[in-house]
Amino acid sequence: MTELLGFGWEDVERISSDSESPDWIKEKRNTAWEAYENLPMPTQRDEMWKYTDLSTLNIKNVKTLEKSKYSAVEKFESFPDEAIKLLSDEAIHIEENGGMCKPGLLIQHDSQVTFTDVDEELTEKGVIFCSMADAVRNHPELVQKHFMEKVVPVGEGKFSSLNAALWNGGIFLYVPKGIEIKMPFKSYILMTDGGEALFHHSLIVLEAGAHVTYIEQCRSDDYSTDSLNSSVAEVVVKDGASLNYMTFQNWGNNVVDISTRKAVVERDASMNWMVGTLGGKVTRSSFETRLIGQGASTNTRGFFLASDKQHHDFWGLLSHEAPNTTADLLYKGVLKGKSRSVFRGLIKISEEAQQTDSYLTNNNILLSDDARADSVPTLEINANDVKASHGATVGNLDKDEIFYLMSRGLTKSAAEKLIINGFFAPVLKAIDSEILREHIYQFIDKKLGA
Amino acid sequence: MTEKNGLLTVENLKVKIGDKEILKGVDLKIGPGEVHAIMGPNGTGKSTLAYALAGKSSYEVTSGSVTMEGENVLEMSPDERARKGLFLAFQYPSEVPGVTVDNFLRVAYNTIKKEELSIWEFRNLLKEKMEFLKIDESFSGRYLNEGFSGGEKKRNEILQMAVLQPKLAVLDETDSGLDIDALQIVAKGVNELLPEDSSVLVITHYQRILRYIKPDFVHVMIEGRIVETGGGELAEKLEEKGYDWLKEKYGESGKDSD
Numbered sequence: 001m002t003e004l005l006g007f008g009w010e011d012v013e014r015i016s017s018d019s020e021s022p023d024w025i026k027e028k029r030n031t032a033w034e035a036y037e038n039l040p041m042p043t044q045r046d047e048m049w050k051y052t053d054l055s056t057l058n059i060k061n062v063k064t065l066e067k068s069k070y071s072a073v074e075k076f077e078s079f080p081d082e083a084i085k086l087l088s089d090e091a092i093h094i095e096e097n098g099g100m101c102k103p104g105l106l107i108q109h110d111s112q113v114t115f116t117d118v119d120e121e122l123t124e125k126g127v128i129f130c131s132m133a134d135a136v137r138n139h140p141e142l143v144q145k146h147f148m149e150k151v152v153p154v155g156e157g158k159f160s161s162l163n164a165a166l167w168n169g170g171i172f173l174y175v176p177k178g179i180e181i182k183m184p185f186k187s188y189i190l191m192t193d194g195g196e197a198l199f200h201h202s203l204i205v206l207e208a209g210a211h212v213t214y215i216e217q218c219r220s221d222d223y224s225t226d227s228l229n230s231s232v233a234e235v236v237v238k239d240g241a242s243l244n245y246m247t248f249q250n251w252g253n254n255v256v257d258i259s260t261r262k263a264v265v266e267r268d269a270s271m272n273w274m275v276g277t278l279g280g281k282v283t284r285s286s287f288e289t290r291l292i293g294q295g296a297s298t299n300t301r302g303f304f305l306a307s308d309k310q311h312h313d314f315w316g317l318l319s320h321e322a323p324n325t326t327a328d329l330l331y332k333g334v335l336k337g338k339s340r341s342v343f344r345g346l347i348k349i350s351e352e353a354q355q356t357d358s359y360l361t362n363n364n365i366l367l368s369d370d371a372r373a374d375s376v377p378t379l380e381i382n383a384n385d386v387k388a389s390h391g392a393t394v395g396n397l398d399k400d401e402i403f404y405l406m407s408r409g410l411t412k413s414a415a416e417k418l419i420i421n422g423f424f425a426p427v428l429k430a431i432d433s434e435i436l437r438e439h440i441y442q443f444i445d446k447k448l449g450a
Numbered sequence: 451m452t453e454k455n456g457l458l459t460v461e462n463l464k465v466k467i468g469d470k471e472i473l474k475g476v477d478l479k480i481g482p483g484e485v486h487a488i489m490g491p492n493g494t495g496k497s498t499l500a501y502a503l504a505g506k507s508s509y510e511v512t513s514g515s516v517t518m519e520g521e522n523v524l525e526m527s528p529d530e531r532a533r534k535g536l537f538l539a540f541q542y543p544s545e546v547p548g549v550t551v552d553n554f555l556r557v558a559y560n561t562i563k564k565e566e567l568s569i570w571e572f573r574n575l576l577k578e579k580m581e582f583l584k585i586d587e588s589f590s591g592r593y594l595n596e597g598f599s600g601g602e603k604k605r606n607e608i609l610q611m612a613v614l615q616p617k618l619a620v621l622d623e624t625d626s627g628l629d630i631d632a633l634q635i636v637a638k639g640v641n642e643l644l645p646e647d648s649s650v651l652v653i654t655h656y657q658r659i660l661r662y663i664k665p666d667f668v669h670v671m672i673e674g675r676i677v678e679t680g681g682g683e684l685a686e687k688l689e690e691k692g693y694d695w696l697k698e699k700y701g702e703s704g705k706d707s708d
Binding site: 405 | 505506507527529532537538540543544545546547548554555557558561562593610614
């Protein structure tokens with residue numbers, strides 16, 4: 001059997017020797033590599049990978065790049081046009097704000113962070129927003145205790161272990177106690193060639209009572225050779241803090257994306273995820289939220305639009321591990337062409353998690369006879385005083401709705417688009433930024449075609 | 451065949467739903483600015499005529515013709531018919547979750563009028579019509595028909611009619627389920643918010659709405675055919691005598707084709 005991936009120990013050594021990283025992180029890479037080597041590659045015989053066949057992927061020769069063809073710049077406007085052609089919406093936003101990127105913006109081209117701008121006033125207050133590479137060098141006291149420790153421990157998964165061994169990008173966001181920031185921190189991860197391997201690793205730590213929003217966007221053009229993005233995000237939300245974490249994936253059609261995002265939410269804290277998947281060839285995204293403190297809550301909103309032969313595999317875990325915790329997950333998808341999706345969601349309520357409310361909903365619309373959506377929501381409840389429910393639907397567009405809109409002059413395609421936009425609306429209305437929402441609607445419109 | 455002065459001409463229209471023939475040869479001529487009413491007992495094909503005019507795909511036209519200003523309506527898709535100036539106020543309009551009334555109507559308005567009104571320009575236009583129809587301001591931001599009461603749905607249909615300014619408005623049982631105040635507002639909308647030369651086809655079971663929207667012609671439909679035509683006085687006669695005398699007179703003849 002041929003190997004899925006062609007990485008070896010020499011890749012770990014090369015990455016370790018190239019960076020000015022401290023010994024503890026080199027250690028971590030070594031341990032993680034060992035774990036990766038010892039774990040079997042998942043197959044469809046594993047329940048968690050039942051719907052995604054990795055053996056058909058052609059990513060054996062993907063390579064980690066040491067740097068990008070684009071070099072780092074001090075000011076956003078110094079980027080050559082070519083470097084930011086996928087960021088036209090952000091460019092408008094920056095221009096409208098007189099060149100300001102407050103509270104923070106970080107851009108990564110391939111494995112190189114090419115732009116970082118953070119509001120200095122926030123830095124003075126102890127807020128940290130920087131690349132993961134800078135974070136392990138400059139803030140080991142904050143990073144070391146969380147990096148692949150409690151949230152996503154080394155050895156938990158094959159791909160997360162590989163990420164810990166070879167990580168070559170990512171951000172660190174740290175918000176001290178009680179700081180509230182309305183505007184979002186943003187990052188863009190751009191791939192500028194085919195055949196790449198990107199291992200993005202992010203860590204977000206919110207101290208008690210901190211409130212922030214973080215928006216992460218992955219974008220690339222289509223290339224002829226397949227690439228791999230395998231991200232890990234670890235999130236710690238401490239007592240009474242709240243994080244909105246939005247992630248929008250719009251990779252080119254050559255990218256295989258296998259990513260894990262996980263949050264640990266403490267007492268009375270809240271964690272809100274927004275996940276949008278529009279691009280990529282095969283996307284496997286995992287969102288896990290552990291509500292470990294009493295009164296913790298989470299709200300997950302997700303959407304995807306798949307076309308051609310795109311494959312989307314979503315896994316969502318709502319884990320209630322303390323009393324009075326609440327969770328609500330709504331995931332909506334539209335499939336065209338020969339695309340395929342699977343939604344697997346689990347509400348898990350432990351014995352001590354009494355008086356918990358938890359909801360899990362997945363709705364899908366099929367636009368073609370060749371598209372297929374599977375939906376597998378499940379409950380695992382070990383407490384007796386809880387409210388939990390799940391629901392899933394897979395259907396077609398309603399003919400009567402289309403006729404109704406057409407009877408008002410809309411063409412069939414305009415009517416269908418309007419209904420689909422309406423279908424996504426309960427999810428997309430959670431996006432505060434009008435520019436971003438508009439950008440997403442435009443992309444959906446383009447992807448739906450004439 | 452083509453009526454130069456006519457707005458809508460229906461000749462010998464036969465319509466099937468599945469295997470069942472519902473319309474068995476309908477003839478109807480509507481001139482510009484005229485108000486027509488089609489009355490009849492339930493299940494005689496009145497709503498089928500409305501849907502067939504609007505172009506509902508499950509309604510199969512087996513013979514006959516429908517022309518509007520001389521053009522063959524039957525060859526047009528539902529949206530082409532709307533752009534030609536045909537409007538159907540649905541008896542049971544669909545709920546479209548996530549699509550707001552104002553956004554939907556602006557798209558429809560811009561498509562039909564071939565304009566590009568901005569959100570703000572359109573909002574002013576909409577606001578005026580809403581005030582006339584005594585519709586609360588919050589209405590425009592609600593999702594289309596979702597959670598609307600029966601009366602709100604009907605008023606919403608009339609609001610759409612007022613915005614889109616059709617040449618021919620077909621009102622399919624718009625009166626049913628409305629209390630007297632709502633009925634009066636709806637009728638006032640039909641009377642005052644349409645252009646002078648627009649025509650109206652009121653489809654109803656009851657004579658009640660015709661007290662407020664005065665018809666020039668009243669037609670009675672029994673078992674898929676228009677069997678009587680008269681002026682406003684015919685509606686009053688029906689109010690008084692019911693439909694039984696007409697069913698007796700014409701009912702049997704239509705049953706042979708089932």
